[in-house]
Amino acid sequence: xxxxxxxxxxxxxxxxxxxxxxxxxxxxxxxxxxxxxxxxxxxxxxxxxxxxxxxxxxxxxxxxxxxxxxxxxxxxxxxxxxxxxxxxxxxxxxxxxxxxxxxxxxxxxxxxxxxxxxxxxxxxxxxxxxxxxxxxxxxxxxxxxxxxxxxxxxxxxxxxxxxxxxxxxxxxxxxxxxxxxxxxxxxxxxxxxxxxxxxxxxxxxxxxxxxxxxxxxxxxxxxxxxxxxxxxxxxxxxxxxxxxxxxxxxxxxxxxxxxxxxxxxxxxxxxxxxxxxxxxxxxxxxxxxxxxxxxxxxxxxxxxxxxxxxxxxxxxxxxxxxxxxxxxxxxxxxxxxxxxxxxxxxxxxxxxxxxxxxxxxxxxxxxxxxxxxxxxxxxxxxxxxxxxxxxxxxxxxxxxxxxxxxxxxxxxxxxxxxxxxxx
Amino acid sequence: xxxxxxxxxxxxxxxxxxxxxxxxxxxxxxxxxxxxxxxxxxxxxxxxxxxxxxxxxxxxxxxxxxxxxxxxxxxxxxxxxxxxxxxxxxxxxxxxxxxxxxxxxxxxxxxxxxxxxxxxxxxxxxxxxxxxxxxxxxxxxxxxxxxxxxxxxxxxxxxxxxxxxxxxxxxxxxxxxxxxxxxxxxxxxxxxxxxxxxxxxxxxxxxxxxxxxxxxxxxxxxxxxxxxxxxxxxxxxxxxxxxxxxxxxxxxxxxxxxxxxxxxxxxxxxxxxxxxxxxxxxxxxxxxxxxxxxxxxxxxxxxxxxxxxxxxxxxxxxxxxxxxxxxxxxxxxxxxxxxxxxxxxxxxxxxxxxxxxxxxxxxxxxxxxxxxxxxxxxxxxxxxxxxxxxxxxxxxxxxxxxxxxxxxxxxxxxxxxxxxxxxxxxxxxxxxxxxxxxxxxx
Numbered sequence: 001x002x003x004x005x006x007x008x009x010x011x012x013x014x015x016x017x018x019x020x021x022x023x024x025x026x027x028x029x030x031x032x033x034x035x036x037x038x039x040x041x042x043x044x045x046x047x048x049x050x051x052x053x054x055x056x057x058x059x060x061x062x063x064x065x066x067x068x069x070x071x072x073x074x075x076x077x078x079x080x081x082x083x084x085x086x087x088x089x090x091x092x093x094x095x096x097x098x099x100x101x102x103x104x105x106x107x108x109x110x111x112x113x114x115x116x117x118x119x120x121x122x123x124x125x126x127x128x129x130x131x132x133x134x135x136x137x138x139x140x141x142x143x144x145x146x147x148x149x150x151x152x153x154x155x156x157x158x159x160x161x162x163x164x165x166x167x168x169x170x171x172x173x174x175x176x177x178x179x180x181x182x183x184x185x186x187x188x189x190x191x192x193x194x195x196x197x198x199x200x201x202x203x204x205x206x207x208x209x210x211x212x213x214x215x216x217x218x219x220x221x222x223x224x225x226x227x228x229x230x231x232x233x234x235x236x237x238x239x240x241x242x243x244x245x246x247x248x249x250x251x252x253x254x255x256x257x258x259x260x261x262x263x264x265x266x267x268x269x270x271x272x273x274x275x276x277x278x279x280x281x282x283x284x285x286x287x288x289x290x291x292x293x294x295x296x297x298x299x300x301x302x303x304x305x306x307x308x309x310x311x312x313x314x315x316x317x318x319x320x321x322x323x324x325x326x327x328x329x330x331x332x333x334x335x336x337x338x339x340x341x342x343x344x345x346x347x348x349x350x351x352x353x354x355x356x357x358x359x360x361x362x363x364x365x366x367x368x369x370x371x372x373x374x375x376x377x378x379x380x381x382x383x384x385x386x387x388x389x390x391x392x393x394x395x396x397x398x399x400x401x402x403x404x405x406x407x408x409x410x411x412x413x414x415x416x417x418x419x420x421x422x423x
Numbered sequence: 424x425x426x427x428x429x430x431x432x433x434x435x436x437x438x439x440x441x442x443x444x445x446x447x448x449x450x451x452x453x454x455x456x457x458x459x460x461x462x463x464x465x466x467x468x469x470x471x472x473x474x475x476x477x478x479x480x481x482x483x484x485x486x487x488x489x490x491x492x493x494x495x496x497x498x499x500x501x502x503x504x505x506x507x508x509x510x511x512x513x514x515x516x517x518x519x520x521x522x523x524x525x526x527x528x529x530x531x532x533x534x535x536x537x538x539x540x541x542x543x544x545x546x547x548x549x550x551x552x553x554x555x556x557x558x559x560x561x562x563x564x565x566x567x568x569x570x571x572x573x574x575x576x577x578x579x580x581x582x583x584x585x586x587x588x589x590x591x592x593x594x595x596x597x598x599x600x601x602x603x604x605x606x607x608x609x610x611x612x613x614x615x616x617x618x619x620x621x622x623x624x625x626x627x628x629x630x631x632x633x634x635x636x637x638x639x640x641x642x643x644x645x646x647x648x649x650x651x652x653x654x655x656x657x658x659x660x661x662x663x664x665x666x667x668x669x670x671x672x673x674x675x676x677x678x679x680x681x682x683x684x685x686x687x688x689x690x691x692x693x694x695x696x697x698x699x700x701x702x703x704x705x706x707x708x709x710x711x712x713x714x715x716x717x718x719x720x721x722x723x724x725x726x727x728x729x730x731x732x733x734x735x736x737x738x739x740x741x742x743x744x745x746x747x748x749x750x751x752x753x754x755x756x757x758x759x760x761x762x763x764x765x766x767x768x769x770x771x772x773x774x775x776x777x778x779x780x781x782x783x784x785x786x787x788x789x790x791x792x793x794x795x796x797x798x799x800x801x802x803x804x805x806x807x808x809x810x811x812x813x814x815x816x817x818x819x820x821x822x823x824x825x826x827x828x829x830x831x832x833x834x835x836x837x838x839x840x841x842x843x844x845x846x847x848x849x850x851x852x853x854x855x856x857x858x859x860x861x862x863x864x865x
Binding site: 001003004005006008009010011012014015028030034035036037038039040041042043044046047053054055056057058059060061062063064066067074077078079080081082085086096097098100101102127128129366384386387 | 425428429449451452453454455456457458459460461462463478481482483484485486487488489490491492494495498505507508509510511512513514517527528531532536547548551552578579580582584788790791810
């Protein structure tokens with residue numbers, strides 16, 4: 001039994017719902033629960049770049065009478081207040097664990113009050129019992145793609161939606177800035193980012209884009225819905241490393257009928273394409289270094305390829321926080337020669353694996369890095385990151401600049417820990 | 424979201440209109456963030472008990488945030504030991520029961536971590552389902568070495584965290600045993616730091632041969648707690664600890680006095696007098712010296728603060744006595760953020776009203792409404808508000824008094840006077856940025 005002394009209780013789908021909705025302007029979230037639940041959430045937003053949900057997340061302040069009598073009048077009053085005070089386009093009613101247990105029917109309440117409410121009401125009723133947070137993110141993405149996105153008036157030929165980044169996505173500020181920059185090199189622009197810094201209006205008109213770029217597996221369901229409803233194709237994957245970025249640009253460009261000019265690519269490579277060989281000496285060999293990558297699937301796969309191609313390091317172990325949506329995920333890693341893949345291991349299993357591998361390098365979340373406190377090269381690369389801020393937009397992991405940033409950071413860490421070259 | 428859309432009508436009372444021990448009117452039906460829950464506070468207290476673990480039992484909604492809270496605290500000047508363990512409630516547990524899992528977890532914790540005490544903390548969920556934890560714990564107790572203590576923290580039955588905190592204090596009485604009274608020793612109940620023995624109170628008492636034995640709950644071991652009734656006096660410093668003081672009197676005959684933390688020099692003098700009388704010592708001369716120093720500092724500070732206005736957020740102890748201190752400095756009190764008026768608050772309220780000071784009182788647990796109030800009142804200073812962005816935008820000086828919370832008596836007030844002169848590091852830059860933005864820089 002893993003009682004999570006050194007790790008953390010997995011955030012439930014309830015958190016995924018909050019995080020998936022938090023970047024949508026003109027949308028307010030109203031929890032059915034006691035104020036303590038809402039108040040406590042200030043904590044989890046703090047670890048995501050200290051982003052406050054003030055003016056976004058509300059509680060109806062359920063009390064004992066509501067629980068015993070199954071009353072819903074506080075919720076209805078709170079909906080009315082939000083609707084009339086702030087005039088949002090959407091109010092999302094989110095269940096907490098207590099809602100689920102007392103069996104309050106949020107869908108039924110919406111049927112009753114929708115007609116007298118200006119905002120569109122959506123319900124998220126699982127109350128945190130459906131599974132981990134990625135399920136909540138997927139539910140938000142699917143519901144917005146299905147119930148909010150509208151038939152477009154026109155299709156913008158060089159416009160794309162980025163589907164996947166939400167407030168919980170590690171390094172989203174820098175990665176998004178780099179994706180935007182890469183697309184501009186092609187001559188494309190971002191219609192909306194689903195659901196980071198977007199709005200109800202942008203989601204309503206997201207089907208005017210010509211292509212969806214899915215940056216994490218949790219976005220695949222929504223991309224499929226948008227393809228089915230509006231015929232928008234999608235490309236899935238993140239551009240890691242020089243080779244990965246060139247290939248990503250090529251694929252995206254072909255879908256949009258846009259091509260990267262040779263001069264542009266040359267300029268990018270000159271500025272950001274420096275190889276690790278150019279930054280180290282012959283006595284600083286890296287190919288013997290053992291590495292562990294503990295990140296969500298898309299980052300884990302991207303970083304594995306990146307380390308192999310760009311740094312000549314074959315990661316020994318990949319740790320995933322949940323089972324990826326891609327049913328062939330193991331084959332993907334196996335094809336790269338990586339057979340040691342752990343999924344949501346308990347602390348003991350992870351500690352045993354770390355002791356067995358004795359890595360020089362780990363990419364992971366704050367808890368992984370604490371468990372691996374004797375590993376010399378430790379890089380924050382995943383959520384939760386309670387002791388790490390990634391608010392500045394100049395530290396991407398993806399794209400050409402991501403290649404440059406990661407390689408430079410890695411070499412600096414090597415230089416701070418030269419013993420890794422000796423054992 | 425526009426602040427202008429929020430109405431404050433009917434949500435602000437004058438101090439003279441507030442009734443004792445009744446929660447102030449809610450400022451909104453849709454609240455953000457609303458009051459803390461007991462579970463959150465209890466999860467923050469348990470790491471203070473040495474040689475103990477807390478097994479938190481609940482849905483991931485509560486547990487994930489509890490874990491992050493400990494982690495974030497670990498990065499501060501006042502970290503708490505990592506002694507919290509987590510057992511997550513699933514849908515199946517609701518249907519089929521949680522007892523078996525809890526039992527296995529308790530056995531494992533006992534075997535693996537060997538705690539002297541294991542706190543079992545429930546959330547709203549168990550209370551709603553109605554699982555009888557106390558009965559099953561009695562049964563498991565026979566199988567483990569750790570002393571098991573159940574803490575109930577149902578949030579939906581109360582408007583704040585007080586019942587859960589009181590439950591923690593009361594549970595500690597179960598670790599206590601009858602003792603021979605050691606004259607000249609006291610416990611401080613409700614002092615939340617490890618620094619009790621370096622406070623001014625400790626120094627003054629020590630000079631008269633009185634020793635602070637424990638500051639409960641701060642870094643007491645179960646053994647310390649078992650011997651805690653052997654003091655000649657308990658001093659309950661906050662209302663959360665009062666129930667424990669009463670319980671110890673009832674169970675062990677330990678005498679107690681209840682004296683919440685004061686701020687005004689006259690109140691501190693009386694506070695020391697009460698403690699000295701109960702301890703059978705005379706502190707008058709020493710207290711008079713300290714009081715003179717503080718009054719001198721107040722007199723010097725008047726020049727900086729006189730004529731300014733302020734909004735005051737709830738402070739540990741007697742918030743309204745701090746309001747009195749602020750008025751002594753010549754500061755006009757525009758609003759005080761409180762949840763409810765307790766009995767000591769009521770006496771302090773009468774003192775303020777007698778001086779013609781009748782500020783607005785406002786329930787400060789909803790950030791948007793608080794921001795609206797600040798924007799309406801535009802005080803010069805805001806004491807205790809952490810929303811620096813809002814203060815910078817509105818041109819209000821922030822004042823954060825947390826370092827003074829680790830002190831008692833005149834030294835706490837001296838520290839407050841010192842902190843009130845200091846702008847938090849980085850605030851100048853934040854205000855500069857907000858001013859540029861206000862002027863349309865972007």
